[in-house]
Amino acid sequence: MIERDGLGAAARGLRQYLLAVAAKLDAPAWFCEVDVPAGAYLALERRLGRFPDHEVALLWDERDGWAVAVESPSGEDLVVLAYLGEDVLPAPDAVVAFVRECYADGYPGQPDPPGFRRPGAPDGFDDRLAAFSGDGVRLPEAHS
Template sequence: MDTMSLAADGLVGYVTSVAEDLGVDIFEIDINLDADLATVIILVDAQVPVFAEFPLLLTWDEVAGWALRIDTDGRGATVTLEFLDEDILPDSALVRRFLWDAIRGNNPGVLASPAFRLPNACDDLEQRLARFCN
């Protein structure tokens, strides 16, 4: 994704709106607008019951959308727990419910990674993201 595009600004706006709606403290937000694959990592102050000893990450990428992961070694190695199989850009309330259901010990997502699109595909993602520009 072009770092100077409206889509890049929109991704920042979208992630900010999702983060503000999560209802948990956030330690860090990392948005990577790599030319090959745009990604987001949100480190939240919450855990899932089965893996309470591991930091919980809410992640997004332009292929699979939102996922819950745990940081297994403190150096960036993560394991995916489940994916939110709704849409590449679901409403922030759906992302919040996905996170909160997992924190409560439910399994709100799917195990298999959805493939909503290919990286840098010629589709409507950039236009959809541009709606979130400030």
């Protein structure tokens, strides 16, 4: 379980992982929540051609991994368009490729949540996150 004080290696790793993705996408803003279930929101500057009137965001959570979403017409909710679906913690370059394909009017990923894991489960997820913390631990291989 991610340490709730936000100071543990898993929480630091999550922040570093998200920062790496945000930097590669030049995201103007991002937010992460380290409590279980952990999640994140990255604002994307460009709008999708098929949704020109809606803000676009990249979402991540520890159950389903990455998803591209647009604001609902009311602007109060986010509507997920596609889930990356490869892994809950894919390489940042895989996330970037997913986003680029969405902007190219492709239909990457999958429409349904993949449900990779149960939040808070003792399944090695925290160790995978901790590997991104910069604490001298080698990054793990992606799991399918």
